[in-house]
Amino acid sequence: QVQLVESGGGLVQAGGSLRLSCAASGRTLSDVAFGWFRQAPGKEREFVAAIRRSGGSTYYAGSVKGRFTISRDNAKNTVYLQMNSLKPEDTAVYYCAATTRLWASLLAAAEYDYWGQGTQVTVSS
Numbered sequence: 001q002v003q004l005v006e007s008g009g010g011l012v013q014a015g016g017s018l019r020l021s022c023a024a025s026g027r028t029l030s031d032v033a034f035g036w037f038r039q040a041p042g043k044e045r046e047f048v049a050a051i052r053r054s055g056g057s058t059y060y061a062g063s064v065k066g067r068f069t070i071s072r073d074n075a076k077n078t079v080y081l082q083m084n085s086l087k088p089e090d091t092a093v094y095y096c097a098a099t100t101r102l103w104a105s106l107l108a109a110a111e112y113d114y115w116g117q118g119t120q121v122t123v124s125s
Contacts, residue, residue: 002026002098002114009094009119012086016123020081022096022116029072030054033099034079035106036070038092038121048094049081050106059106064090086123093118 008020022034035050049070050059058070069082079096097112104111 002032004096004098004114004116006094006096006116006119009121011122011124014086014088014123014125016086017084018086018121020083020094020119022079024077024079024098029074029077031100033104033106034072035097035112036081037095037097037109039095040092045109047107051079088123088125090121091123092121094121
């Protein structure tokens with residue numbers, strides 16, 4: 001079992017930055033890969049970014065590449081999503097997710113077994 005708790009969401013103006021944190025607990029986190037997803041009102045949950053167990057490989061949705069950065073600190077049991085140059089279309093509830101599946105692509109929500117409760121990010125124009 002992995003428990004996830006997100007924090008760091010809020011209201012920011014377009015062009016601003018936020019850093020989301022995901023505090024993880026429950027098992028050895030070096031065995032766990034993480035992802036961030038988001039869901040806007042009336043839309044399906046979509047992939048944002050992911051990071052492999054080792055932290056050596058990261059993946060991003062095209063809409064956030066170059067603006068968002070995912071990272072992990074295993075010593076602090078925390079995963080981060082640094083979001084820069086935010087746009088109104090980034091407004092959504094952001095979810096942290098975790099998987100222990102070794103060969104997962106990390107791009108699909110169905111590959112993740114554990115989810116946080118979500119944190120709201122609102123970007124005003």
